[in-house]
Amino acid sequence: MPLPTPAPRRPLHHRTIDCVGYERDDGLWDIEGHLVDTKTYDIANHDRNGIAAGEPLHGMGLRLTIDLDLRIHAVAAATDHAPFHQCPEVADHFQRLVGLTIGPGFRGKVRERLGGAEGCTHLVELLGPLSTVAFQTLLKARTTRRKDEGKADEDVFSLLNSCHALRMDGPVVAREWPDYAVPAKNRAGG
Structure with a gap:
């Protein structure tokens, strides 16, 4: 069912989140997401000498390599576009996710490791849709395993x-x- 017809309006901000789950040849899975924010108008910005309309304000990517139990084996984080030069400095902090399992309590453990000044708001937000994509990507393989185990x-x-x-x-x-x-x-x- 489509949304109802809106009131007259104009776009100002566009956020795109794209997530894809991949099966690897080594028995692991890559869950990869990208977030891009753009504005429909120019904005003042000291670090980038302004950001033109349509140019990414944020452009970030995150890859989780996981196993069949949704345990994180590796993380890659990248910030290609950000409003401040310091934003990419926290990419290495996302290695703190290695060893965690996506499931109950995951978001709390993420906040403990990457909350506030220890993380990037946008990359941490991206973990929500990545978690869902991880579950959906592994659904068939996990169901097959459970059937084989009688569970x-x-x-x-x-x-x-x-x-x-x-x-x-x-x-x-x-x-x-x-x-x-x-x-x-x-x-x-x-």
């Missing part, structure tokens, strides 16, 4: 009640996994 139910458990469509008292769970369905509750408004 296929773990996939279902992780999905149940994770969103409105996959609520245990909803029609999708009743249809796809009837053994886990619970009777529908009376819901206000529907």
Whole structure:
């Protein structure tokens, strides 16, 4: 369903986030993301002698190399465009992510290692969509492994009640996994 027609307006800021998951030949996966911010107008900037309309204000990339358990083995961070000369200096700090596992508690561990002056707001923000892409990229391989180990139910458990469509008292769970369905509750408004 498309968004409703907006009021008359003009664009000022454009952020593009692009994330791709890759399977490597060595049994690991690369999850790579890029963030680019542009303005529709020129902005004053001391370090870059101004930033022209359409020129990237921010242009950054982050690559996580992970295994089937979503454990981070390697990190590459790069800042190609930033408003200040000091911004690229924190790229090496992202090595602090090596050894972490993407899953419950991940964001808190990221904040401990890269919060505030220890990180880059934009690269840290990029970890959110990268985490989702990591999960989606490895979904088939992780499901196959769990089936081989006789633990296929773990996939279902992780999905149940994770969103409105996959609520245990909803029609999708009743249809796809009837053994886990619970009777529908009376819901206000529907």
